[in-house]
Amino acid sequence: MTAALALGDDALVLSHRLGEWAGHAPVLEEEVALANIALDLLGQARTLLSLAGDEDELAFLREERSFRNVQLVEQPNGDFAHTIARQLFFSVYQHLLYERLAAGTGEFTDLAAKAVKEVAYHRDHAEQWVLRLGDGTAESHERMRRGLDALWRYTGELFEPVEGVDIEWRALEGDWLSAVTSVVGRATLALPTGPRAGSWTAGAGRQGLHTEPFGRMLAEMQHLHRSHPGASW
């Protein structure tokens, strides 16, 4: 239950953030790609939340303190590089996580087996863009560096064990670090040097402690549903 909410909220919230790009992407192909990823994530969220209860009740009627997503996915989009940095950190994590879940025998095996194929595309998309932005122009290099830097402090939380997800979290973190180090290096960038987590972030999102922009995001997302209690759509 806890795990379905945690993983479902991650997918739901990131999907919402990517949905905000619609009509604003730098090139038409990215309109398609970002919407595609958002849709995949929304599909995962719906499956996971349905394991935990009613998907719409959980999405639209919980308040900020009851959401269990990591703080990384709720971060505002920023510029394209910022969005891509968030995608890199999260999709590599999700890919490695779902690979493990798909290989296991727990309640998420089937879901993970389906989702891992989608997530492999998300990861490829993010990595290819990190390469292009990092190793593109001076401006794109600098923007990519700033994006990675700004989000680095939210990455430690990804590896706080989630109750009900039975995997080797330390090993997952090690694989994630080496994968991210590799792609960032090929993009002619270096990993940020700041802390990956502090007392203010470690596991905070999973406990319902979020960052300030998140409440505003939920206000927008939930407003219509909450304005018509009991209605069906």
Place this chain on the structure above:
Amino acid sequence: MVAVTAGRTAQGAAGMTEAAAQTEEAAFEAAVAADERIEPRDWMPEAYRATLVRQMAQHAHSEIIGMQPEANWITRAPSLRRKAILMAKVQDEAGHGLYLYSAAETLGTSRDELLDKLHAGRQRYSSIFNYPTLTWADVGAIGWLVDGAAITNQVPLCRCSYGPYARAMVRICKEESFHQRQGFELLLALSRGTPAQHEMAQDAVNRWWWPSLMMFGPPDDASAHSAQSMAWKIKRHSNDELRRRFVDICVPQAQALGLTLPDPDIRWNEERGQHDYGEIDWTEFQEVLKGNGPCNDQRLAQRREAHEEGAWVRQAAAAYADKHRALGESLSQGPGRARPSDGSDTAVTPPDHSGTAAPSAGSEPSAGPSPSTGPEVTAQPMEATT
């Protein structure tokens, strides 16, 4: 193209004799008369080419600008199912824009050139997208009425004389029919929902009905391009003919929805076997076309902003492609497909996601069974009778 037109492939203008030019023109006319398809390398009159570029560009721009009024509700969709359907629809529209720009490029223009003209206000997009989406029900009204009008217009374009355009329309019309059905189903859920939801649906239909009728263009006696386009078989039916057909389709559908159309003059005309309807406010139509509609400035500003703010991304992709081409690396693996230029006209192709390509809501039969009067039935009979 078949034998008749085999001799019509393009030749350099230089060296073409007057007799040869006449032969080309006669072959073109004969092919159009025989309902054959004109293909990119065939000879065609310059005016035919220009008309097609204008129409296809306007069509592509409409798909791209048309993402905005609907995307306006993605972050507020009231259920996760509706959110998925709406995201998939907006994604489809970007895809339609891509098909249509590609089809237009076969006429010797480029997507970047066309986008520049859109951004400069030198090419148009459909007047309908200059109206605001003020409630969730507007998403349904757009699906039902706006996509319905678009389908009525576009199904005959599947037989347009220009091959690439006709083929693009076949693909687009299939997806549009889905969207229309989903919009109808959205409105039906609202109409049968709470009183507040019903009222929201009726209000949206009231606001979108007349602008949807305007999508068919000016009345026949004031349509500048109609006669020539019909002679070239780009258009198959007049504006008023299609508009009347649309009204005939909508009247029973509105009844099935339990909603009314905001026109007291709609009534069955026994003699003509069609519905009569009230007078369209052509002054409003002209004002919107001139740029004075409620959202003209906002739509164009957002499009320009997305393009301008994305310039550094396109330049990065181009620079990366240039570097790695110079290094002799294969570009086939990455998302970047850059034309050799300054980067401003670089097409960036993301990894092919066709494996996962949003089968999600767009193609999901999530709209459920549609009522017998639902939009699903509109496209087919229309095709059959044209």
